[in-house]
Amino acid sequence: MIEVQHLTKRYGQTTAVDDVSFSVAKGEILGFLGPNGAGKTTTMRVLTGYMPATHGKATVAGYDVFEQPVEAKRRTGYLPETPPLYPEMTVHEYLTFVAAIKGVPPASRTRQVDTSMQTARVTDVAYRRCGALSKGYRQRVGLAQALLHNPEVLILDEPTAGLDPKQIIDTRELIKSLAGDHTIVLSTHILPEVAQTCQRVVIINKGRVVAEDTPDNLTASLAGVEAIYVQVDTGGGDAAPVLQGVTGVVRVVGTEARDGRFSFEVHSERGHDVRRDLVSAVVSQGWGLLELRPVRLSLEEIFLQLTMEESESDAARAASSRDSDGVASEASSAADSGAQGGNSDA
Amino acid sequence: MRNALAIARKEFRGYFTSPIAYATIGLFALIFGLMFVAFLRFFMEQSLRAGAGGQMGMGGPQTVNVNQMLIRPLLLQASVVVLFVLPLLSMRTFAEEKRSGTMELLLTSPLRDWEIILGKFFGAAGLYALMLAVTMLSVVWLFIYGNPEWRQVLAGYLGLLLLGSSFLSLGMFISNLTQNQIVACFITFAVLLLLLLLNWVAEFAGPTMREVLTTLSITEHFDDFAKGVIDTRHLVYYASFIFFGLFLTSRSLDADRWRG
Numbered sequence: 001m002i003e004v005q006h007l008t009k010r011y012g013q014t015t016a017v018d019d020v021s022f023s024v025a026k027g028e029i030l031g032f033l034g035p036n037g038a039g040k041t042t043t044m045r046v047l048t049g050y051m052p053a054t055h056g057k058a059t060v061a062g063y064d065v066f067e068q069p070v071e072a073k074r075r076t077g078y079l080p081e082t083p084p085l086y087p088e089m090t091v092h093e094y095l096t097f098v099a100a101i102k103g104v105p106p107a108s109r110t111r112q113v114d115t116s117m118q119t120a121r122v123t124d125v126a127y128r129r130c131g132a133l134s135k136g137y138r139q140r141v142g143l144a145q146a147l148l149h150n151p152e153v154l155i156l157d158e159p160t161a162g163l164d165p166k167q168i169i170d171t172r173e174l175i176k177s178l179a180g181d182h183t184i185v186l187s188t189h190i191l192p193e194v195a196q197t198c199q200r201v202v203i204i205n206k207g208r209v210v211a212e213d214t215p216d217n218l219t220a221s222l223a224g225v226e227a228i229y230v231q232v233d234t235g236g237g238d239a240a241p242v243l244q245g246v247t248g249v250v251r252v253v254g255t256e257a258r259d260g261r262f263s264f265e266v267h268s269e270r271g272h273d274v275r276r277d278l279v280s281a282v283v284s285q286g287w288g289l290l291e292l293r294p295v296r297l298s299l300e301e302i303f304l305q306l307t308m309e310e311s312e313s314d315a316a317r318a319a320s321s322r323d324s325d326g327v328a329s330e331a332s333s334a335a336d337s338g339a340q341g342g343n344s345d346a
Numbered sequence: 347m348r349n350a351l352a353i354a355r356k357e358f359r360g361y362f363t364s365p366i367a368y369a370t371i372g373l374f375a376l377i378f379g380l381m382f383v384a385f386l387r388f389f390m391e392q393s394l395r396a397g398a399g400g401q402m403g404m405g406g407p408q409t410v411n412v413n414q415m416l417i418r419p420l421l422l423q424a425s426v427v428v429l430f431v432l433p434l435l436s437m438r439t440f441a442e443e444k445r446s447g448t449m450e451l452l453l454t455s456p457l458r459d460w461e462i463i464l465g466k467f468f469g470a471a472g473l474y475a476l477m478l479a480v481t482m483l484s485v486v487w488l489f490i491y492g493n494p495e496w497r498q499v500l501a502g503y504l505g506l507l508l509l510g511s512s513f514l515s516l517g518m519f520i521s522n523l524t525q526n527q528i529v530a531c532f533i534t535f536a537v538l539l540l541l542l543l544l545n546w547v548a549e550f551a552g553p554t555m556r557e558v559l560t561t562l563s564i565t566e567h568f569d570d571f572a573k574g575v576i577d578t579r580h581l582v583y584y585a586s587f588i589f590f591g592l593f594l595t596s597r598s599l600d601a602d603r604w605r606g
Contacts, residue, residue, distance in 0.1 A: 011605070048454040051603050074456040084451035086356075088363035100352035101455045145451070 001026045001153060001183040002047065007056035009042050009207075016042040018207040019056070024200075026152075027180045031198030031215075032187040039207040040187040041081060044157050047185070048078040061152050074103055077151035077182075081158055083142025087131025091122055091141050094130055095148060102149040112148055119174070120144035135162045143171070147178075154178065156186040160193060172197050227295040228266045228275060233288035235260050246281050248272040265295060349457050350465040357439070357469025366434060371477050374431050378481040381423050389416040412494045413574065417485070421502040421572040424481070425565055428510050429542060433534035435473055436517025437527045439466045440595075445525040453603070459596050466518060467511075467592060474510045478503060498574030505571020508584035512564060513538055515591025522598045541565075 002024040009017040017039040024030045032040050046053045047060060049069040058065045063072040086094055095116065099109045117123045120143045125133060130141060139162065146154055159175065160168045175184060175197055188194060194201050195215045203211040203218075211218060232239045239262045243252045251267040268274040275292060282289045361367035392415060443449040452462050482503070488494045517534040524530050541564045548559035560566045564587065567580040 045450075050450055050454050070456045070458065073454060076454070078450075078454045080447065080450045080454075082447045084446075084448040086360070086448055087446070088360065097352065097356050098451070098455075101349055101452070101457055103349070103456050 001028075001061060002030075002185065003057075003059045004043070004047070005057045007043065007046060007058060008054045009039075009046060009051070010054045015207055017046070017053075020204065020207070020209050021056075022202050022209060022212055024183055024185060026183055028200060029175065029179045029184045029186065029198045031194035031201045032185055032204065033189070033191070033194050033201055034187075034204040035189060038204045040204060041157055042207075043204070044078075044155050044185070044187060048076055048155055049073050050078075074149070075152045077146035077149065077154045079139075079142045079146040079154075079156045079159055081161070083138045083145070085130040085133075085138060085141060088129065090127050090129055091117070091133070091144075092126045094141065095144060098145050098148050104149050112150065116144040116147045119147055119178075121170070121174075136164065136167045139163060139167075139171075143174070152183060154182045154184045156184065158187055158189075160188065160190065168193075228268065228278065229291065229293050229295050230264045230266055230278060230282075230289075231291035232262050232264070232282055233260055233290055234262060234285070235287070238262070239282075239285075239287065240264065242281055242285060243278065246274055246277045248274040248277065261290065347461075349461040350468065353452075353457075353462060353465025354468035354472065357466050358472045360438075360469070361435070361473050366438070367473060370431050370434055370473075371480055374427065374477050375480045375483070377427050378424055379484050381420060381427075382484040385416050385420050385423075412488060412492055413498045416488070417494060417499060417502060418572045418574075421506060422569065425506060425509055425568050425572075426542070428506060429513065429538050430535070431477070432474065432510055432513040433517055433531045433538065435470045436514050436534055437521055437531035439470060439518045440522040440599075441524050441527045441530045444522075445527075459599050460592075463518070463592055463595050463599070467515060470514050470518070471507075471511050474514065475507060478506055478510075495574065501574045501576050502572050504576065505568050505580075508571075508581070508588075509564065509568050512584050512587040512591065515588045515595070517591075519591055519594040519598060522595050522602070538564075 004023065005021050007017055007020045008015065020039070020043060022030070032043070034040050042051075045051050047058055047065060049065045049072055052066050060072045061075040063075070065072045086097075089097065092113065095113045096109060099113055104112050114123075117126060120140045122137060122140050122144055125137055125141075130138065133141065139159065143156070143159065146156065156175070160171050163171060172193065175186065178184060179199075186197070198215065200214055201212070201218060202209055230243065240252050240254055243249060243264060243266055246266075248268050249266055250269055253265045253267070254262065266274065266278065275294075278292065279289060389412065440449070443452065485499060489496070513534075516537065517530070520534045520537065521527075521530040524533075544559050544563040545566060548556045548563065551559055561583075567583045570577050570580055
């Protein structure tokens with residue numbers, strides 16, 4: 001439904017989007033994830049025909065956004081970062097105007113306006129001026145605007161930005177319910193949002209795609225290192241040096257020690273399963289092994305890892321596993337605080 | 347075309363949601379009315395003197411022509427007032443949409459650039475036409491108590507409409523260059539004054555240069571309309587001026603898009 005090939009956008013000397021390619025199947029929700037300034041909005045603006053790309057090609061619903069802009073726009077609903085409202089118009093007037101310029105035939109305008117107001121739950125403010133609405137309502141009127149002409153493709157730039165927790169949940173539910181009939185691309189920098197709403201994620205950083213997969217696969221396979229959670233009862237002594245001594249282990253991070261019980265996160269080289277060796281090391285010391293399980297990195301950690309790796313030089317990325325592990329553990333410690341922030345957001 | 351009309355309607359209504367429509371229409375009507383009264387008094391004096399001259403045997407009673415002595419100077423003065431008022435109408439056309447982010451809505455809707463530009467142009471020109479229509483209330487008195495040539499009045503108003511539309515097309519281009527309405531207003535105003543000054547500069551110029559400058563001068567072409575003459579040359583001039591203004595607007599709209 002959406003095809004983006006080798007898209008590059010430069011503003012003067014700055015490259016906002018650099019050789020980005022991805023595609024979205026019909027009825028799918030694609031999450032566009034990245035830190036602020038990563039090029040999410042620019043990519044969306046190219047997709048909606050707001051600005052042309054410097055290089056590359058984008059097609060929406062089979063129409064090239066540059067060659068056949070009117071056809072492509074007719075099939076696209078777009079919610080920009082700030083909802084494009086005319087403050088002096090009432091919601092109803094505004095949506096009626098939008099219906100006219102989106103090419104909704106006059107006969108079905110009233111019906112379409114009513115439907116979109118119901119879907120976006122703004123019927124109760126239909127005769128209030130847009131300028132007098134709260135942030136949450138503005139966002140929803142913006143959504144109603146995007147849905148108005150019942151487009152095949154919806155492009156939503158941070159649809160939950162500035163909403164309160166209840167509204168965020170409502171909006172996510174709404175977006176999920178729209179999938180199937182509509183193909184949706186949404187951008188966000190809030191990670192739980194992607195895990196909860198999207199079927200597929202494109203992580204973008206500094207204008208480049210750094211990962212593209214389902215949230216589950218990303219969590220499972222894109223971890224830079226494999227981590228194992230181990231809880232040991234040593235009865236007193238420190239277990240860290242012993243665990244560190246196991247071949248394949250690159251780093252041992254102690255999380256807590258209580259009543260002689262130590263909890264560790266053991267990072268190993270990628271593809272090197274150290275669980276067997278860990279068990280025999282613990283047992284040979286005569287300690288009790290209380291728990292041993294693989295740690296799956298959360299999306300936050302992967303995200304931070306990917307976007308921080310990108311900030312290192314390419315040489316560092318290609319360097320030894322020891323180095324990349326260093327980056328990863330920095331990322332995961334930062335991710336702890338990030339995760340808390342993210343959760344309180346949700 | 348239907349899209350352009352939808353935008354024109356929105357623009358026209360937009361003027362009335364802010365005080366700008368009431369302020370410009372009201373002020374223009376007031377200034378026009380005052381000028382009308384002033385010219386009317388002058389005209390009455392002239393006709394009395396002309397009548398008296400006849401009585402005193404100075405070559406018999408002279409006829410004073412209401413069209414030449416009242417309507418023509420009135421419309422010429424009005425054209426200057428228009429120059430001051432129209433930047434207030436054109437300033438918001440694009441600057442406001444850019445500032446509030448609604449330009450993103452227009453540019454991602456299935457519209458062609460010319461539909462957006464023509465829509466905005468007709469919206470502003472519509473308000474201007476209404477502004478002119480209100481001033482006709484003054485002129486109507488002449489028809490009640492006198493017998494002016496209505497074709498000349500109509501030609502004059504057509505001229506004012508064309509003149510103002512030219513101002514608007516240029517003002518829209520300037521409005522598209524900035525996000526700030528006030529800046530747009532002042533620059534438009536300055537540029538229009540410069541165009542007006544071409545007349546004065548022409549006074550000092552050599553014969554060839556004078557010809558060139560007066561041909562370019564935007565107000566020079568209005569004089570014939572005020573006299574009641576509809577000359578194709580002037581129609582072509584104003585039509586090309588409007589087209590040029592709108593063309594510049596469309597170019598700058600496109601340039602913005604590439605610049606991002």
